[in-house]
Amino acid sequence: MATATCVEKTVVVATLRSRDLHGRADWVEKELPALIDTASNASLLQTLGINVDTLTSDARPDRGVVDSTLS
Numbered sequence: 001m002a003t004a005t006c007v008e009k010t011v012v013v014a015t016l017r018s019r020d021l022h023g024r025a026d027w028v029e030k031e032l033p034a035l036i037d038t039a040s041n042a043s044l045l046q047t048l049g050i051n052v053d054t055l056t057s058d059a060r061p062d063r064g065v066v067d068s069t070l071s
Contacts (some may be wrong), residue, residue, distance in 0.1 A: 005037075005038050005039065005052075006035040006036060006037055006038060007035070007036050007038055007045075007050075007052055007055060008034065008035060008036075009028060009029070009032050009033065009034050009035070009036055010034075011055055012025075012028055012032075012036060012045070012048070012050055013025045013028050013029055015050060015055070016028065016048065016050075019049070021048075021049075024048055028048070038052050
């Protein structure tokens with residue numbers, strides 16, 4: 001088991017749409033889970049231009065302990 005920080009997919013999608021990156025937002029909606037693990041998806045989030053540190057605190061719920069066998 002490991003501790004993970006997640007960001008809600010809806011926040012990422014809204015951020016991309018606010019930047020008129022609708023194609024990327026559509027892809028995120030289709031391909032990523034409702035809660036995006038920021039550690040395992042760090043490179044992807046960086047590629048999308050999402051800086052998790054600048055998102056609002058309600059967008060970054062700490063979901064506590066995540067069972068890595070569920071991935």
